[in-house]
Amino acid sequence: MRQSQLFTKTRKDAPKDEVTKNAELLIRGGFIHKEMAGVYTYLPLGLRVLNKIEGLIREEMNNIGGVEMRTAVLQNKEIWEKSGRWDDALVDNWFKTKLKNGGEAGLSFTNEEAYSNLLTQYISSYKDLPIYPYDFKNIFRNEARSKSGLLRGREFYWKAMYSFSKDIAEHEEFYEKSKQAYRNIFSRVGIGEETYLTFASGGSFSKFSHEFQTVTPAGEDEIYIDKKKGIAINKEVLNDEVISLLGINKDDLVKEKAIEVGNIFSLGTKFSEPFGLAYKDVKGDKQMVVMGSYGIGLGRVMGTVVEVLSDEKGIIWPRSIAPFKAHLVLASVDPKVRELAEDVYKTLSNEGIEVLYDDRDVRAGEKFADSDLIGIPTRIIIGDKLSGSGMLEVKNRATGEVSEKTLEHLLRELKG
RNA sequence: CGGGGCGUAGUAUAGUGGUAGUAUACUUGCUUUGGGAGCAUGAGGUCCGAGUUCGAUUCUCGGCGCCCCGACCA
Numbered sequence: 001m002r003q004s005q006l007f008t009k010t011r012k013d014a015p016k017d018e019v020t021k022n023a024e025l026l027i028r029g030g031f032i033h034k035e036m037a038g039v040y041t042y043l044p045l046g047l048r049v050l051n052k053i054e055g056l057i058r059e060e061m062n063n064i065g066g067v068e069m070r071t072a073v074l075q076n077k078e079i080w081e082k083s084g085r086w087d088d089a090l091v092d093n094w095f096k097t098k099l100k101n102g103g104e105a106g107l108s109f110t111n112e113e114a115y116s117n118l119l120t121q122y123i124s125s126y127k128d129l130p131i132y133p134y135d136f137k138n139i140f141r142n143e144a145r146s147k148s149g150l151l152r153g154r155e156f157y158w159k160a161m162y163s164f165s166k167d168i169a170e171h172e173e174f175y176e177k178s179k180q181a182y183r184n185i186f187s188r189v190g191i192g193e194e195t196y197l198t199f200a201s202g203g204s205f206s207k208f209s210h211e212f213q214t215v216t217p218a219g220e221d222e223i224y225i226d227k228k229k230g231i232a233i234n235k236e237v238l239n240d241e242v243i244s245l246l247g248i249n250k251d252d253l254v255k256e257k258a259i260e261v262g263n264i265f266s267l268g269t270k271f272s273e274p275f276g277l278a279y280k281d282v283k284g285d286k287q288m289v290v291m292g293s294y295g296i297g298l299g300r301v302m303g304t305v306v307e308v309l310s311d312e313k314g315i316i317w318p319r320s321i322a323p324f325k326a327h328l329v330l331a332s333v334d335p336k337v338r339e340l341a342e343d344v345y346k347t348l349s350n351e352g353i354e355v356l357y358d359d360r361d362v363r364a365g366e367k368f369a370d371s372d373l374i375g376i377p378t379r380i381i382i383g384d385k386l387s388g389s390g391m392l393e394v395k396n397r398a399t400g401e402v403s404e405k406t407l408e409h410l411l412r413e414l415k416g
Numbered sequence: 417c418g419g420g421g422c423g424u425a426g427u428a429u430a431g432u433g434g435u436a437g438u439a440u441a442c443u444u445g446c447u448u449u450g451g452g453a454g455c456a457u458g459a460g461g462u463c464c465g466a467g468u469u470c471g472a473u474u475c476u477c478g479g480c481g482c483c484c485c486g487a488c489c490a
Contacts, residue, residue: 012440012452013428017483037482092417093489110490141489144417151490158490211490220489260490297490331450365451372451383450 022303023149038146038154134161150303190318205268219257315375331383
């Protein structure tokens with residue numbers, strides 16, 4: 001893509017009401033635009049990152065048997081009354097809206113009800129199980145206090161998967177698989193090292209739920225980490241009983257602030273019961289379906305990556321989710337050099353490399369500053385220096401390392 | 417939902433009971449061209465409503481919005 005076609009612009013200053021690093025850098029770089037508190041538009045660059053994260057999560061979900069679908073955003077009040085969660089006394093941050101015919105609908109708050117109700121249509125035999133449907137969608141919560149840029153919104157984009165299993169053993173087998181899928185996801189988006197499987201409160205059907213918590217000072221949660229074992233305990237469930245149950249030495253625990261980037265939860269038959277989600281087993285006896293839920297907030301992941309991976313100049317995207325693989329920067333006013341840049345742009349594009357080509361008529365210094373801020377991993381600088389030498393100047397955004405490479409060499413690297 | 421703070425141009429800020437200033441971004445022109453260039457030029461602003469006042473951006477009240485701490489949550 002030509003940068004002259006990119007209508008967003010970078011800014012030197014962040015709006016004063018944005019305090020967190022993720023909001024500052026994402027707004028300054030032109031990734032997101034704030035519509036109101038807790039509500040952000042994804043601009044072209046931001047959408048590219050979001051789509052990358054989505055694609056990568058999709059791969060991991062499909063890999064463990066996930067089947068993607070899309071539930072409706074307007075949710076049926078009657079269905080929610082079955083689980084009892086329509087009541088404002090239970091869930092006070094619904095967005096509800098009146099229908100012309102006098103009824104009411106809710107803006108998707110979460111998906112357990114929708115899936116449980118839907119699947120009564122398709123599950124009747126043990127042969128129909130297990131299944132793992134999931135979807136990506138916008139979720140709406142009327143938060144009293146949305147905050148911290150993308151970390152906590154009133155409207156946010158998430159992935160929710162639900163597992164429907166015949167019994168607890170089958171559920172637990174999948175639950176363990178999902179942990180690995182989640183680990184893969186966080187490591188692939190570049191925050192694997194900082195992200196811990198964290199024991200959190202489990203509700204009525206299991207002792208614990210599991211959160212994936214990324215350690216950063218920007219975090220809202222407090223967790224206690226056992227670095228040897230590579231696990232953590234959320235402050236909310238930390239006590240002597242839990243510590244001994246998990247076989248942890250109290251002295252090994254280190255307290256850190258962290259962001260909850262994902263969570264997985266055993267639901268048991270909490271939703272199957274009210275919706276009558278049951279199947280016939282081999283003997284023809286009726287059994288309740290055992291459920292689990294598996295969520296990830298994609299915007300929150302994006303914000304977290306920025307919190308963890310950025311420096312004073314801007315964002316440092318990992319290759320896996322960068323908006324483009326390469327940033328081609330024309331740094332000369334010489335028409336011959338521009339021609340060279342155009343050629344390189346065409347070659348890279350034809351080879352299927354996602355490249356942002358800064359063809360704008362502005363000074364090199366401004367382009368470099370913009371490039372640092374936007375944070376594309378590989379920068380190719382076409383200037384007067386190496387013009388005619390057959391070599392390309394390449395700068396690594398993460399390390400700052402500068403090298404000279406042939407176009408072939410560079411292509412191999414970018415494809416690899 | 418409790419507590420605190422703040423609303424001045426696209427953005428960041430100054431200031432004042434009497435024509436609202438600076439930087440940046442934007443227009444136009446000339447010069448410049450490897451780390452957010454220089455000079456000139458033009459356009460652009462006091463959140464909304466009520467009150468006090470000859471006169472309110474400034475003072476008072478109400479509303480709305482935003483941020484931070486806490487409670488709650490992906």
